[in-house]
Structures are given as C-alpha cells and as structure tokens.
Amino acid sequence: MSLYAPATQGQPRAKARQLWRRILSRYELYVMLAVPLAWYIIFKYVPMYGVQIAFKDFSPRRGIVGSEWVGLEHFQRFFESYYFWDLIWNTFSLSMFNLIAGFPIPILLALLINEIRTKDMKKLVQNATYIPHFLSLVVVVGILQIFLDDDIGKINQFIGLFGGDAIDFLNKAAWFQTIFVSSEIWQHMGWSSIIYLAALSGIDPTLYEAAKMDGATRLKRIIHVSIPGIMPTIVILFILQIGHMMDVGFEKALLMQNSVNADKSEILSTFVYKFGIKQGQFSFTAAAGLFNAVIDFTLLIIVNYWARKKTGTSLW
Amino acid sequence: MKRLKALSLFVLSLAFLISACSDGGNNQPAAETPSAAVETPAATTAAETPAAEPGASANLNPQGFPIVNESISLSVFGCKDANHAAWKDVLVLKEYEKMSNVKMEYQDAPAQGCEENRNLMFASNDLPDIFLRAGLSSTDIANYGMQEQMLVPLEGLIEQHAPNLKKLLDTYPDVKSSITAPDGHIYALPSFNMQLAGRTEKIWINELWLKELGLEKPTNMDEMLHVLRAFRDQDPNKNGEKDEIPLGLREPLFIFTALSGSFGLERQFGGNFNIENDKVNLWVDDDRYKELLEYLNQLYAEGLLWKDFFTKDIPTWRSNLSQAKYGMFFIFASDPFTTVEDQFVGMSPIKGPRGEQTFSHATSLASFTSSFMGGGNFAITVENKHPEASIRWIDYFYGEEGSRFFQYGIEGETYNLVDGKPQLVDSILNDPRGLMARLGEINLVPGAHFPTAVFESIVLNKKSMEVAEYVKDYIPDLIYGAPIFDDATLDRILPIKNELDKYVEETSVKFIIGELSFDKWDEYVDTLRKMKMDELEQAYQTAYDGMK
Numbered sequence: 001m002s003l004y005a006p007a008t009q010g011q012p013r014a015k016a017r018q019l020w021r022r023i024l025s026r027y028e029l030y031v032m033l034a035v036p037l038a039w040y041i042i043f044k045y046v047p048m049y050g051v052q053i054a055f056k057d058f059s060p061r062r063g064i065v066g067s068e069w070v071g072l073e074h075f076q077r078f079f080e081s082y083y084f085w086d087l088i089w090n091t092f093s094l095s096m097f098n099l100i101a102g103f104p105i106p107i108l109l110a111l112l113i114n115e116i117r118t119k120d121m122k123k124l125v126q127n128a129t130y131i132p133h134f135l136s137l138v139v140v141v142g143i144l145q146i147f148l149d150d151d152i153g154k155i156n157q158f159i160g161l162f163g164g165d166a167i168d169f170l171n172k173a174a175w176f177q178t179i180f181v182s183s184e185i186w187q188h189m190g191w192s193s194i195i196y197l198a199a200l201s202g203i204d205p206t207l208y209e210a211a212k213m214d215g216a217t218r219l220k221r222i223i224h225v226s227i228p229g230i231m232p233t234i235v236i237l238f239i240l241q242i243g244h245m246m247d248v249g250f251e252k253a254l255l256m257q258n259s260v261n262a263d264k265s266e267i268l269s270t271f272v273y274k275f276g277i278k279q280g281q282f283s284f285t286a287a288a289g290l291f292n293a294v295i296d297f298t299l300l301i302i303v304n305y306w307a308r309k310k311t312g313t314s315l316w
Numbered sequence: 317m318k319r320l321k322a323l324s325l326f327v328l329s330l331a332f333l334i335s336a337c338s339d340g341g342n343n344q345p346a347a348e349t350p351s352a353a354v355e356t357p358a359a360t361t362a363a364e365t366p367a368a369e370p371g372a373s374a375n376l377n378p379q380g381f382p383i384v385n386e387s388i389s390l391s392v393f394g395c396k397d398a399n400h401a402a403w404k405d406v407l408v409l410k411e412y413e414k415m416s417n418v419k420m421e422y423q424d425a426p427a428q429g430c431e432e433n434r435n436l437m438f439a440s441n442d443l444p445d446i447f448l449r450a451g452l453s454s455t456d457i458a459n460y461g462m463q464e465q466m467l468v469p470l471e472g473l474i475e476q477h478a479p480n481l482k483k484l485l486d487t488y489p490d491v492k493s494s495i496t497a498p499d500g501h502i503y504a505l506p507s508f509n510m511q512l513a514g515r516t517e518k519i520w521i522n523e524l525w526l527k528e529l530g531l532e533k534p535t536n537m538d539e540m541l542h543v544l545r546a547f548r549d550q551d552p553n554k555n556g557e558k559d560e561i562p563l564g565l566r567e568p569l570f571i572f573t574a575l576s577g578s579f580g581l582e583r584q585f586g587g588n589f590n591i592e593n594d595k596v597n598l599w600v601d602d603d604r605y606k607e608l609l610e611y612l613n614q615l616y617a618e619g620l621l622w623k624d625f626f627t628k629d630i631p632t633w634r635s636n637l638s639q640a641k642y643g644m645f646f647i648f649a650s651d652p653f654t655t656v657e658d659q660f661v662g663m664s665p666i667k668g669p670r671g672e673q674t675f676s677h678a679t680s681l682a683s684f685t686s687s688f689m690g691g692g693n694f695a696i697t698v699e700n701k702h703p704e705a706s707i708r709w710i711d712y713f714y715g716e717e718g719s720r721f722f723q724y725g726i727e728g729e730t731y732n733l734v735d736g737k738p739q740l741v742d743s744i745l746n747d748p749r750g751l752m753a754r755l756g757e758i759n760l761v762p763g764a765h766f767p768t769a770v771f772e773s774i775v776l777n778k779k780s781m782e783v784a785e786y787v788k789d790y791i792p793d794l795i796y797g798a799p800i801f802d803d804a805t806l807d808r809i810l811p812i813k814n815e816l817d818k819y820v821e822e823t824s825v826k827f828i829i830g831e832l833s834f835d836k837w838d839e840y841v842d843t844l845r846k847m848k849m850d851e852l853e854q855a856y857q858t859a860y861d862g863m864k
Contacts, residue, residue, distance in 0.1 A: 028322035035329040060441045061464050082815050082847050171627075171829075259568060259626045259825040262818075275814050279455065280435035 054286040074287035083271065091267040095248040097181050099241060106189045107234060110196035111222055126197075129190025141255040144183055145170060170256075173264040180252065195237070196230055203229035232313040239307055239315050243300040246292045268292060376704050378477070382417035383708045389419040390706060393437065393444040395430035395451050397763030399756035408725055408759040418709050420446075427763075438466065445700040448710075449766050452504050452692035454800045455810065461503030461695070463803045468696045469501035473707040480715035484508060484769060490794075491681055493863055495692075498802040504692025505710065506797075508681060508769035513776055513784035516678035516791055517573070520783060521644045523661040525552035525560075536667045537578075537611060544620040547643035562620040564642030566633050568821050570625070571612065571828065573677040574646050577790065578668030579608045583676045585856055586798035588820075596857040598849060600820045601841045607669060612828045626825045646677065649780040651752055662783030665790050675790040680797045694767035713768035722766065723774040725758045738772070799859035809855045812848045819847065 023030060049064070054074060056067040078084065109129065116122040132140075147153050148169040156166040169175045203226065211221045227234075250269035257265040268288065276285030300315075308314035375384045396403065403409060403422040413419060423444060425433045434450055437443060438460050447467075461467035474481050485492040496502050509515045521533055526543070529552055534540035544562035551558055565574060572581075572588050581599050582590050590597040599605050615621040622642070624632065636642060640656040650657040665675045696706050712718035724731040724738045731738045747754035752762040760766045761774055776784070801809070823840055826832040832840075 028318070031322060031326045032329070035326075035333055039333060058439075059464055060439045060460075061466065063441070077811055081811065082819070082843075258628070259822045260829065260831060262822050275811075277435070278431060279810075279814075280438060280459070282439055 051286060051290055053283050054290045056283060058283040058286075070283075074284050075291065077284065078288050078291065083266065086263070087266060087268045087271050090264055091246055091248060091269075094177055094180065094253075094264075094267060095245045097177050098184060098248060099245075101181050102185050102188075103238065103241060105185050106192035107196055107230075109189050110193040110200060110230075111226055113193065113197060114200045114226065115218065115222075126190065126194075130194065131190070132187045133191035135187065137251050138255065140183060140187060141252065144179065144256070148179065171258065171260045173261040176256065176261045176264040180249065180256065184249070184252075196233060199230040199233040200226060231311065235307050235311050235313040236315065239300065239303050242303045243296055245299050246296050376702075376708070381415045384417050384702075384705050387417050387419055388702050388705060389421060390446055390700065390702065391421045391423065391444040392446045392448050393423045393425070393434070393450055394448040395427050395434075396424040397427055397756065397760070399752040399762035400424070400760055401757040403760070405757070406759060407730070407757060408722055411726060412712075412721075416709055416712075418705055438464075441466075443697040443699045445697060445702075446706055447504075447692075447695040447697065449693055449760060450695075451765070452695060454692070454798050455806065457497060457503045457692055457695075458800055458803055458806050462497050462499050462501070462800075466698055467503045468698060468700065468703055469503065470505065470696065470707065471496075471502045473696075473703055474502070474711075477704050477707050478711035478714070480711050480718070480769075481505070484714055488681055490796075490863075494680065494797045494799070497800045498862070503695060505694040505767045507693050507765055507767055508714070509679075509773075510681075510769060510771045511773055511776070512788055512791065513781055514770055514773045515681070516675065516784065516787060517646050517648055518780065518783045518787055519644070519646055519663040519665065519675070520650075520660045521663045522547075522552070522640070522642070522659050524659040525643055528552045528554070533661075533663050534666055535664075537669065540666050541614070541618075541620075544615065544643065545618065548618075548620055552643075553640070559641060560643060561622045561636060561641050562643040563615060564622045564633065564636060564645040565625040566630065566646070567628050568626050568825055570646060570677075571609075571821075571824050575611070575666070575668075576605075576608055577674030577676040578666050578672055579604045580668065580670065580672045580674070581605060581608065581676065582674065582792055582795075583678075584792075584796050585860075586679075587856075589856060591796075591860065594860075596853060596860050598853045598856070600816075601844050601849065606834070606837055609824060609827045610834060613830060613834075616828050617830060621828075626829070649775050650777060650783075651750070651775065654751070654777070654779075657779050660779075660783070662786035664786045673790055674792060675787045676792070678791045678795060680795040693765050710767055713766070715769070716771055719769050719771050722759055722768050723761055723770070723772070730758055740774070796860070796863060799856065799863065801855065801859065805855055805858075809852050812852050816844065816847050816849060816852060819843065 053064055053067065055069055055071060056064075057070045057073075058064070059067045062068075081087075113122060113125055116125065147155055150156055150166045150168040150170075153166075153169075155169070160166065167175070169179060207225050207229070208221060211225050216224065247269060248267065250267070250273070253265055253267050254270050254273065257270060269292075272285050272288040275281070276288060304314045304316065375386050375388070377383055377385065392403075394403065400406070403424040409420065409422075430451060434447075434452075434456075438456070443466060457467070474485070491506070491508075492502075495504070495506055525547060526533065529546050529550055531543050531546060532539075534543045546552075547560050547562040548558065551560070553560060565571070573583055576583070580590075581588070581602070581604060584591055584596075588598060588600050590599050612621065616623070622633070622636070634652050637645065637647070638653045638656065640653070640659055644663070650660075665673050667673045694710050696703050700706055713722050720738060724740065727733065727738075729741075730744060731740050733739075744754050744758070745751060755774070756762045764775070823832065827834065827837075
C-alpha cells in the first residue's frame, strides 16, 4: 500500500466505468442483440444438458437426471450395426460431393455477375438465380419426381427425341448423389452468391484500374484482383460448410429415398430418424447425433487450424 | 425519435420471442418437463394401481347406465383417421357421453405424425388418462407398460368390471395369452373380428376383362401368367390404349403376403414366420422364398406387375384402383372403388409349385399388432383416477349391443332393422363424399382398430363378403399375433429385427426388379446369417413355446 496506490487502483474502476458508459451510449445495439442471444441460450445451450441421455438408458418416468448410466452401450450398438460403415460412407461421400461440386459454383456465379455492365441485366440475373432458394424442399423434390420420371418425365422425353433409352433416374442408386447435388446447386447458388457479391463490391475499384493500366485482361483481373479480394470470405464460408459435413440434407434424402436407391440414399440422419425417433428410442438417437456432432466439430477445428496457418483467415 | 423506434423494435422482437416460446413449448419437452419429472417420486411399482378418489366407488354404478352418478372427466389420446370427423363431434361418442355420464376430452392427433406424438407423450411423461386407438405397438407395451409401469395392468379390472370382455377372453384363451405380457399382466386391449371375412385380405380379379377375353380365372402359376399377359396385351377395357396394369400390388409388404401362401409361406406373429412341427421358421432365407421372388421377378420383367409397387405411393395406387386399371389386386373391402366394384369378382389363391394353396394375408381373431397397421387399441395410464369407470366405458363395445351401437349408430336415425339385420339409411350409404367420409362423422369405424368386437362388419359390404367367400377356406386355422417380449429380449432383438427387415425388404425389391441377379442369392443368405437371423428366430421360438 503505497502513496501511489490510489492512482493504479482507480484505473481499473475508471476503465470499467468507461466501458459501461460506452455500452449505455449504444444501448440500442445491445437491446437488439439481447433477443437472439436469449434465444441461443435458451434453445441451443440450455438443452445441451440433455445430451447425457446418450450415455444413459433414458426412462421417461425417471427423467433425464434420474435415468441410469449405461456408458457407451448405445454407441456400441450404433457401431455394430450392419449398416454403420455404409451410412458413414454415404453421408461422407454425399457431403464431399456437395462441397467439391457445390462450393465453387456460387463463387463463379458471383464473379460472372460482377462483370456484367448493365445494371438491369445484373439485377435480372441475380433475381432469377436466387428465387429457387425460397421454394420449399417438398416442392423441389416433387418437381424432380415429375421431371425425372421414366415414363412422363420431360428429361426422358428429351432423351427419347434423340433416340436414347429412358433412364430410371429416381430408382437407381447410382444417380441419387448426382441428382441430389445438382438440384442443391440449382436451388441455392443464387442465394449463396449474394454474400460473395457483397464482398466483391467491397474491393477498391482503383485496384482494377491499376491492373487494367498494367495491361491485365479481364480474366487476369478476376484471378489477381477479385479472387484474392474475397479470399477471406471464401475461407470463412468454407470452414463453416465443413462444420456441417455430417448433417447433409436430412429432409431431402428422406423425401428422395426408396427401397431401391437406399444403398446410396440412406444417410446417418435418415437411419437415426427411422430407427431412433420413430420407434421412440431416444437414447440411441442421442448417441448417434452426438457422434455426428463430434465428427463435425473435429473437422471444424482441423480445417480452422489449417486455414489459419495457410491463409491467415480463420473463424478463431 | 430514434430511441422510440429502438424501443418499439425491442418490444416487437420480444413479442415474437414469447409467441415462439409458447408454440415451441410442445416441441421442447426435453428442455422443460424433465425437471418436473425429476421432482416426482421415483417409479412406482406395479402393485400400486392409481388410487381412486375417495368416494369413487360410491360414484360408480357396477352395472348398466349411467356408468357414474356424478359426471367425471377423462383425457383421451388417439390417432385420427383421415375420414374421421373431430372426435368430439362424432355422433356415437357424443351419444355415449350422455348415456354413460363420462365426459371425454379428446386429444385426437392426425394419423400422419401420430406415432411421433405418442412417443413424445411417453418421453415427456405427459400422459393422458386413456390411450384409445393410438396405435400402441407390442414394443410400446413392453417398454412403457412392463418396464416403465406407465400403463396400468387391466386383468383385475376386467375380472370385476368388464363382463363382455371377460366372456370373450374366456371363450378364446389363445387370445388371452397373446395379449398377456411376459410378466403376466394385460396392458392393452385388442380389437376382435368375429367374422372370418373381417380378418383377411381378399383377392379380386376383373371379371369383365376375363369375359371380354374369353378366359377363366387362373388356378396355378402358368395360368396366371397367361391371364396377366392377356390383360397386358389385348386391351380388355377397350379404350384403344394398353393402359391396363395386370397385377396391382400396393407396396413392398405385399411381396410377403399376397402370393406367399401359394409357396407354403405363412405370416405368423405378424411377420415372415412359418410354424412347422412346432418349430418357428423365419422363411426369408428359404428356397421357397427364392421361388416366390423368381416368379415375381418374371412378372415384373414382363411388365405384368405395377412397376411403382415399391415406391409406397399409396394415393397413386388408389387412384389407379378407382379407375379400374388393375386386372388383379388385393384389398380388404371395396369402399375405395365402389363405383366400379361390379367389374370385379373374388378369386381363390392359385396353386403354387407344389400345389399349395394357402392364403397368408390374414390376422388372428384379436388383432393386437396386425400386419395391416395399428396395435394395442385401448390402455389406461397411471394418471387415470377412474380406472373402473374407464374399463366399464370400453367394455360396452365388446358386447353385441355396444358393438352394433358403435358401428351402426342409433336405430331409427342412422340405421333401420331390415329382416332383423341392421342397415344404414340411404342418405348415409349414398352420401356424395363417399360412405367412409360420412361414417366418420357417426363413429370411428373408418380405418378400423377401434377396441371393439365386430360381430357384423359394417365395412364389409355385400360385394366384399361375396369376394371373401373365395379365400375363406384357404386361411390357416391358427394365426398367432405378435408376441410381447420382455425388455431384456427386446433390447437384444429389436436392433436385429429392424435391420433385418430393412435388408430383406430392400434386397427383395432389388431381386424382383432385376437390380440384383439371383446368382447373388447365396450372398444374401450369408448376410442374413451375419445379421444374427438365428438369434431372432430363437427369440420367437421361445415366445411361441410360451404361448402354446
């Protein structure tokens, strides 16, 4: 306790008061934040305590806390399932396919739209491409079924015009992933390109002018100015998509499934829905879901670390 | 002004959050109710039947109506068929409320999603007093009845307060044993179908087409091929287009039920089981099953089988049915296609490769878990404070008077006695929306599975009864319902059964449509062994030994 103490002691208090004043002066922002924050806490964080039923034999009478522990029994049953490896592979390969084919397309679309001169044309293309995003999944699968039907489907009629044989798209396991991914791309590329367009508009126009003066062609300008300019956005969105690796399109797969294409269309989430939730086996379902989440999380950490090392951009 | 805008935005978003909370309440049972469940005392034992309120026995009338002197109220959960009106508006139920003095608060959930609803009720321990036509499977009974003790044992109540039901169970002891769980208690009540025609699917064939082509009904596999080919090629409906579908199987289930009897394969225990010399045999690995699949494969390859049979698109199947597009098909009654029913006539099962002529698509006398759908149809939960009144309430429907009341309604109003037999009034029979839609406003007959004893079925119109005659003699004498396993066995075999059923269905479809060649049959059988098929068979064998 020296004579100089009051000054250093006063500093943290003063700092705190400063912070508090700053918060109060912008209270509108915090008020707006309060509601989604509360939603996240109540609906996403608080229910997490329920995940313990993955390690218990959940009994409704005893509740979550009162049910007895069974350790890794449900996980064991999950791993020993005849279908386990098929499910992992189906889920993983579908997700990878979606990523590799689907990730670059919105970027390309954004780059293309960015190069359009006339404002009207730009708006037209943008609107036309992102309208399908608002269609409900059920409607989209219904459209698929009508177009791809091997009797009355337009695609097969088209093939017939050229003398080809009708292809049974909907009932062949080999076609499932292709149809799944291409319809995903068609439906969401417009919407996903919006964020890249926003990023592109943030690139300093003088950079383009400088490049033009140095003699860069349009293509060269795209490669050397546009793409590096939006690279941080690309990396972040890539990391986020990896975080959803294992929960690829549950509802869509469920709608497109049938006995014949089940070889490829049965993914982890549909399996768990049919055998876990439908039959009221909540502990088993929780175990499978937890397994999913752990894999997603691990992938997320790995990719984030790699991105940070390689590009300096990362989620955290 | 800015502050005002911010404030109003805040209030608006708060309002959204609150409304979302109240709607989401139903979907977040895990977050909210388990805390309540933890505070309630630990699981009660079976010995503690719910305490009746003091004076309840004084309120109860041991016989006759009303059931209780002072009105009581019970909450009821059930699955509503598409043709049912809201249960609180159903005529018979409203009338019965007046008669019995028991008010029922119905929570009827639509059939789509009823299963999830029911599971959630159990999982969140938020039980009604009664489960009525709620599709309780034998798994639910084993789990929530035996294990969790959420359902009340009924045998004592039946003994004392349910004379109609008691009579039925005493007359048919095999029914009694099939609805009794391994711990000796009865947890749920079935529906009885006293008429044989009410327990079996029927085989229908288009007589108009047969006459048109100068053909007879097929009696064996070759003749059937011949007739189906003729249906396909010779345009018997004379519309200039080859739009006839010779054999209209509705869904993959029919692979196992429709023609299997002709190959010596029965449907015991609600599954693909045979009983030969007291031995239970799961026949999905049999050579006889291979023969059946080969036959179906031939039908499919020649375009004689409805090519979308495995898509489970029932609305399209029904639409084809009502346009009389099928030459031959299987259905319980003609109500979905009464406008064209006169084209069709009944048929007996064909003789298989060894001359066998059984029809397997039938259920036992008391359908508990039938191959059609449904399950245990009436159960009382631990929340129920008036179990005696509840059992008396349902017992009426197990007697002849109550059964007729349930099916036909009120004499003079909805039906008249013609030659001593009840007949619905014409305005109901000829309702422009269809008989079932109109009936759904009167009672809960559409969709079946109401816990009652059906002595004179109202669904089986004259046509269906005629068609039933052709299969009556070919149904196995004794058909066992699905057994109720104890929890330890269930834990062991349920995963096996689920995966096996899935594998068998998918592989069978592939064999039939030619995706998989029959060279791979041995691989298929090997995989079945690897999936522990023998263990499953053994569990059923043990259950059967206990049932005999």
